[in-house]
Structures are given as C-alpha cells and as structure tokens.
Amino acid sequence: MGASSREGSWTSLILTSLEGEEVTYDFRFDFHTSNNEAEYEALLTGLHLAKQMGVEAVAAHTDSRLAANHINGSFEARNKRMEMYVKIVQQLSKSFKEFTIKQIPRSKNRRADTLRKLASTCQGKLWLKCSKKEA
Structure with missing residues (x-):
C-alpha cells in the first residue's frame, strides 16, 4: 500500500510465502508522489524485493483499482507518468515465471495500512529511505 500526503510519501509491503511466512517492509520516499504514484512505487518496490529474493x-x-486494472489491461493509462509505471511493472513482471495482480478491498489491506500509518508517525526511525534517480 502506498500513500502520499503533505508530510511525504510512504509505502508498506507485506511479502508472504506459500508457507505463510511474512516479511514486512515500510519505506519513506524522499520525493513527492501522488497517491496513484505511491501505489505504483509500492508495487515496484515489492517486485524488486521479490526478484532479489529469487521468487x-x-x-x-x-x-x-487503478493500478490493478492498468496492469491487467482493463484500464488505459491516460498520462505519461502512469504509462511509464505500467511499462516498468510489465517489464519487471517478466522476471518471474508467473505474475498476477489482483485488486482487493481496502478492508482486506488493513495490516499494510496500519504499517504505513505507524511508519508515517515515527519520523524516519523505522523505515528505509528510498531516493528516486532522475533519468
């Protein structure tokens, strides 16, 4: 789950193995994003971590809903930034033998939301800081 506010942008991830083991991550970005961009940054961060773990x-x-439907092809990206995110996710997803994305109700994502809220109140002490590289 990604979110953006006046205080900054955060993402919280919960990676779960087939055996049910979980690893949680909280990241604060040192660049501003919209909420939609924060959702894509969360997805990309999770995919990069999964790739590094050999998943x-x-x-x-x-x-x-927007990110899931962009990636699944149900929605068309209507601006350059969203097009860029879709292309990057699609390219990175080819690193895996299998990749699916599914929209879940916000009520089913409460743990990630709680982690993000906790991270946003801890003033930089509990998360990794991610910097965006300019192209």
Missing part, C-alpha cells in the same frame, strides 16, 4: 511466482494484491 519465481508473484501474486500481487493491491487496494488500488
């Missing part, structure tokens, strides 16, 4: 199959769950 072969990813089933991504997001409460972002």
Whole structure:
C-alpha cells in the first residue's frame, strides 16, 4: 500500500510465502508522489524485493483499482507518468515465471495500512529511505 500526503510519501509491503511466512517492509520516499504514484512505487518496490529474493511466482494484491486494472489491461493509462509505471511493472513482471495482480478491498489491506500509518508517525526511525534517480 502506498500513500502520499503533505508530510511525504510512504509505502508498506507485506511479502508472504506459500508457507505463510511474512516479511514486512515500510519505506519513506524522499520525493513527492501522488497517491496513484505511491501505489505504483509500492508495487515496484515489492517486485524488486521479490526478484532479489529469487521468487519465481508473484501474486500481487493491491487496494488500488487503478493500478490493478492498468496492469491487467482493463484500464488505459491516460498520462505519461502512469504509462511509464505500467511499462516498468510489465517489464519487471517478466522476471518471474508467473505474475498476477489482483485488486482487493481496502478492508482486506488493513495490516499494510496500519504499517504505513505507524511508519508515517515515527519520523524516519523505522523505515528505509528510498531516493528516486532522475533519468
């Protein structure tokens, strides 16, 4: 789950193995994003982590209707930034033998939302800081 506010942009991830083991991550970005961009940054961060861990199959769950439908091809990206995010996710998803993305109700994403809220109140002490590289 990603979110953006006047105080900054955050993402919280919960990576779950087939055996039910979980690893949680909270990140604060040192660049401003819209809420939609924060959702994509969360997805990309999760995919990069999964790739580094050697994961072969990813089933991504997001409460972002926009991101899920962009990636699934149901919605068309209507601006350059969203087009860029869609292309990057599609390219990165090819790193896995299997990749699916599914929109879940926000009510089913409460743990990630709680992690994000906790991270946003801890003033930089509990999360990794991610910087965006300019192209």
